[in-house]
Each structure stands twice: as C-alpha cells, then as structure tokens.
Amino acid sequence: MRIFILLACTAALLAQRNSGQRSSQAPASPAAIAKGRDLYLGACSACHGTSGNGGTGPSLVNGLQVRRANDTQLFESIRGGVKSTDMPPFSNFKDDEVWSLVAFVRSLSAPALTSNLPGSADAGRDIFFGQAGCSNCHMIAGKGGYLGPDLSDAGRLRTIGQLNESVFQPSARIEKGFDGITVRAAGREIKGIAKNWNNYTVQIVDSKGELHMLSRAELDRMEFSKTSLMPGDYDKRLSADQKRDLIAFLGRLTTRQEEAGR
Ligand code: HEC
Ligand code: HEC
Structure with missing residues (x-):
C-alpha cells in the first residue's frame, strides 16, 4: 500500500x-x-x-x-x-x-470567493443597489430588503454556477424557506414568502419585512406560487458586461473579514 x-x-x-x-x-x-x-x-x-x-x-x-x-x-x-x-x-x-x-x-x-472572477465588483455593486433593484429584496450587511435571502456571505456559501443560476434562472431551484405565497382574507390580499405553515396557521413575511400570522380558517384563498418571487428576466434585462460585473460583486461577498478583499 x-x-x-x-x-x-x-x-x-x-x-x-x-x-x-x-x-x-x-x-x-x-x-x-x-x-x-x-x-x-x-x-x-x-x-x-x-x-x-x-x-x-x-x-x-x-x-x-x-x-x-x-x-x-x-x-x-x-x-x-x-x-x-x-x-x-x-x-x-x-x-x-x-x-x-x-x-x-x-x-x-x-466557493465563488476562491475563484478569480472577471469583471468589476464596484460596477456590480452599483447595479445591485441601483438599476437592477436587487436591494429591494435582498439584504447585504444590514442594507436592503426582506423578501429574498440575505446575501452578505454569498461568495463563501455559493459557487459561481449556483450564483449564475439563482440570478438568471431563479425558478430553476427555489431556495428552501423562500416559497412565494398569496392569501386573501376579508377582501385583503397578502403576498410574500411563506415562513411557516401547518393545518391551522400560516406565517408570511411581506416585501416590507412585516410578519403576518394568520389563521387558516379565516382565509378565503391560499396559493403557493410555482415560480420564484424574484424577477425571471434579468438574463434579458442586463447586458453581458452587467451580468459579469454583478456576479463579480456577489462572488466577493463574505462576512468573514480575513477572506475579504481577494
Ligand atoms: C422581488 C424581489 C427580488 C428581487 C428584485 C431580486 N430577488 Fe433575488 N431572490 C428573491 C427571492 C424571494 C429569492 C428566494 C427564492 C429563490 O430561490 O428564487 C431570491 C434568491 C436569490 C439568490 C439565491 C440566494 C441563495 O441563498 O442562494 C440570489 C443569489 C439572488 N436572489 C440574487 C439577486 C440579484 C443579484 C438580484 C438583482 C439582479 C435579485 N436577486 C433581485 C427575491 C428577489
Ligand atoms: C462514460 C461516462 C464518463 C465520462 C465520459 C466521464 N466520466 Fe468522469 N466519472 C465517471 C464515473 C462513473 C465516475 C465515478 C468513478 C468512481 O466511482 O470513483 C467519474 C468520476 C470522475 C471524477 C472524480 C474522480 C476522482 O475520484 O477524483 C472526476 C473529477 C471526473 N469524473 C471528471 C471527468 C471529466 C473532466 C471528464 C471529461 C474529460 C469525465 N469525467 C468524463 C464517468 C464518466
């Protein structure tokens, strides 16, 4: 041997x-x-x-x-x-x-963080917090919205392939715990992410980050969406350079200081 x-x-x-x-x-x-x-x-x-x-x-x-x-x-x-x-x-x-x-x-x-990514992370940051509106739904280091997963550590937790898939084909695989749901009760519609549900109650976080705890007996309608709540058209909406820069930005995100700045 x-x-x-x-x-x-x-x-x-x-x-x-x-x-x-x-x-x-x-x-x-x-x-x-x-x-x-x-x-x-x-x-x-x-x-x-x-x-x-x-x-x-x-x-x-x-x-x-x-x-x-x-x-x-x-x-x-x-x-x-x-x-x-x-x-x-x-x-x-x-x-x-x-x-x-x-x-x-x-x-x-x-992990994307250990890869040598082409493009400009700074330009990617501008796209994320600006034109593409990603920050309406995603939080990075405490800044941004509530509907989607926190991306502060995305570069360490995800591969380049996973990042590309989740940004440009979001419905191919829906992140666990982020199923979209729409309910209607007493003439009011609530749309968001289903955080917890059982036969009696359902908890929904809406786009403002507000948690709704609802009794299912009071609902007129409850529907899970088959697709991601994330827009599915970024692949078409962004140019090749913008996509590259956006992935360069996401791929370098980490909460671990010692691994940042590569
Ligand atoms: C309308 C809200 C919304 C917008 C705008 C949005 N996302 Fe998302 N995003 C979500 C939701 C909800 C999920 C979780 C469901 C899923 O997996 O698709 C998600 C998932 C993701 C994931 C996978 C997260 C993980 O843990 O692997 C990444 C990466 C991501 N989004 C990046 C982006 C980027 C980059 C943009 C802008 C170009 C963007 N998102 C715009 C709502 C949004
Ligand atoms: C005919 C099918 C077939 C093709 C074609 C093939 N693979 Fe594989 N590959 C396998 C199988 C089966 C295994 C699992 C071997 C084992 O049981 O350890 C494997 C294992 C591997 C592994 C893990 C090996 C290790 O233990 O380190 C790598 C890496 C890999 N393949 C890369 C490639 C690459 C790169 C190519 C193309 C150049 C390729 N494979 C083409 C069937 C294939």
Missing part, C-alpha cells in the same frame, strides 16, 4: 513538473476555466451532466470526491481515468487541456 502511494505521488509530481502549468493553490484564470468548460461540454457532459450535476457519472458539484482531491489528483483521474469504473482515461488531451479541465471541474464546487 505504501509503495503504491509513493508511486502515485511520484507520478503525480512528475506529471505536474512536466506540464509546468501552475501551482495547485493559485486560483485558475477565467480563460482556463472557459477553455475547460468547452472541453467538458464535448467530452464529459454526457456522463456528468451539462452543469456538472451528474447523470450516469457522479455529480461534480456536490461530490466530496472533488473537494477532497487536490489538483494533481484530479489531473490524474482525468488523464488516467478511474480504474474499474466507467470513468474512462483521456490520454489524448494535452497537459494544458487537462489542467483547464481541472480548473473547470474545480470551479464547479469551489
């Missing part, structure tokens, strides 16, 4: 020295990730899913395998495959192509 590990390490070290691409600690460049994405869509997505969520192959987004492996181990798994599984070897790729695949696979599960 020890000999095997030693051999594996040597092989890995040699592979890294030969390729001389980058140290495994430095964040990958956006260009490497983009190149890796292209290769991934051609060679890997059939098994691991277009967004890495898995299919016949395991998820590369939530999988612990990827988080536990260092870059060199990922390089080896991709170059050499995983023996006695369906993960085939990709020995025809050049070293720099395999490294870009490593960079892309890493970006699938890495």
